[in-house]
Amino acid sequence: ELILAIESSCDETSVAVIEDGKHILSNIIATQINSHKRFGGVVPEVASRHHVEAITICAQDALDEAQVTYEDLTAVAVTMGPGLVGALLIGISAAKAISFAHNLPLIPVNHMAGHIYAANLVADLQYPLLALLVSGGHTEIVYMKAAGVFEIIGDTRDDAVGEAYDKIGRVLGVPYPAGKTIDTMAHQGQDTFNFPRAMLQEENLDFSFSGLKSAFINTVHHADQKHETLNKNDLAASFQASVTDILVGKIIRALKAYPVKQLVVAGGVAANQGLREQLQLALQAEQLTDVTLIFPPLRLCGDNGAMIGAAAHVQWVKQQPLAGLDLNADPSLSFDYAADYSGL
Numbered sequence: 001e002l003i004l005a006i007e008s009s010c011d012e013t014s015v016a017v018i019e020d021g022k023h024i025l026s027n028i029i030a031t032q033i034n035s036h037k038r039f040g041g042v043v044p045e046v047a048s049r050h051h052v053e054a055i056t057i058c059a060q061d062a063l064d065e066a067q068v069t070y071e072d073l074t075a076v077a078v079t080m081g082p083g084l085v086g087a088l089l090i091g092i093s094a095a096k097a098i099s100f101a102h103n104l105p106l107i108p109v110n111h112m113a114g115h116i117y118a119a120n121l122v123a124d125l126q127y128p129l130l131a132l133l134v135s136g137g138h139t140e141i142v143y144m145k146a147a148g149v150f151e152i153i154g155d156t157r158d159d160a161v162g163e164a165y166d167k168i169g170r171v172l173g174v175p176y177p178a179g180k181t182i183d184t185m186a187h188q189g190q191d192t193f194n195f196p197r198a199m200l201q202e203e204n205l206d207f208s209f210s211g212l213k214s215a216f217i218n219t220v221h222h223a224d225q226k227h228e229t230l231n232k233n234d235l236a237a238s239f240q241a242s243v244t245d246i247l248v249g250k251i252i253r254a255l256k257a258y259p260v261k262q263l264v265v266a267g268g269v270a271a272n273q274g275l276r277e278q279l280q281l282a283l284q285a286e287q288l289t290d291v292t293l294i295f296p297p298l299r300l301c302g303d304n305g306a307m308i309g310a311a312a313h314v315q316w317v318k319q320q321p322l323a324g325l326d327l328n329a330d331p332s333l334s335f336d337y338a339a340d341y342s343g344l
């Protein structure tokens with residue numbers, strides 16, 4: 001089975017060809033980062049226009065690189081949400097056109113399910129499992145009792161962790177998206193500021209990052225007012241130490257409440273080296289060594305079509321949910337749309 005998968009929820013236009021949900025025949029990613037950098041974040045209207053320009057080129061490149069044609073395809077999959085509505089609609093329109101012109105079934109995919117299923121491209125997921133979903137818009141702990149069944153057992157009360165990275169990046173003068181640079185700076189500094197670890201001691205699986213962000217920004221502004229210069233690497237290290245303590249603390253709590261064999265870490269922030277190191281150490285320290293830690297490779301952590309194809313495969317096997325040509329974007333799509341997977 002060959003699925004052509006389209007992703008356009010934010011600032012990457014991406015089209016992939018995936019075989020049997022496992023093999024990446026191609027994964028073309030056109031990033032718009034340079035267009036959004038000077039605004040310090042994604043400008044929705046600019047994103048939509050870039051998607052329009054890039055989408056047909058990406059689709060053709062994906063087919064060419066995979067050495068297949070539309071006639072070889074089994075289905076076409078597309079991100080239907082969550083994301084920017086105008087950006088999503090470009091991918092959806094392209095997918096519908098391909099579906100109609102080549103008489104292919106249309107598979108609507110939840111972007112966040114895609115982030116988790118990126119892991120299935122490098123490991124065989126076994127259920128039940130836990131996923132730590134950390135991205136630009138989401139910070140969630142997801143319990144999957146079976147393929148395609150998602151239960152959010154922990155969530156952020158305010159900012160997403162990637163969003164917090166990008167916001168403190170502005171204060172540090174680091175260009176958008178700031179996560180990767182701050183990660184590098186953090187490895188050259190020390191945790192000297194001891195920022196708060198909100199909700200870490202609370203007996204729940206929820207997160208809060210807005211207090212940390214405010215503490216960080218206030219520290220920098222107070223120093224500015226007094227014409228003091230703070231060590232930026234130490235600021236980055238202190239921020240990252242707080243973030244990783246919180247994420248690791250909560251996921252350990254989750255692993256104790258939900259015994260599983262696999263922990264998937266997914267989303268753009270899963271690329272974070274500090275998080276990868278600290279999670280590994282914590283599993284050893286807590287003697288949770290029978291839990292296999294699965295990180296998608298860096299290239300599959302950020303937004304890409306391959307992860308959408310991997311998630312679409314699960315839906316194709318179940319033959320649900322599939323979509324018609326009336327498919328619409330859902331900018332705030334939750335995991336509920338896939339709830340009727342329970343038989344799997």
Ligand code: ATP
Nearest residue numbers: 135136137138162177178179180268269271272303
């Ligand atoms: P969502 O998936 O929630 O809709 P999104 O698609 O915008 O949001 P992703 O593309 O999954 O988010 O991830 C982008 C985020 O990942 C950005 O906030 C970026 O700063 C962050 N990020 C990327 N690399 C790293 C890193 N090494 N450390 C920390 N954060 C990182």
Ligand code: MG
Nearest residue numbers: 010011012303
């Ligand atoms: Mg992006």
Ligand code: FE
Nearest residue numbers: 135268302303
């Ligand atoms: Fe994403």
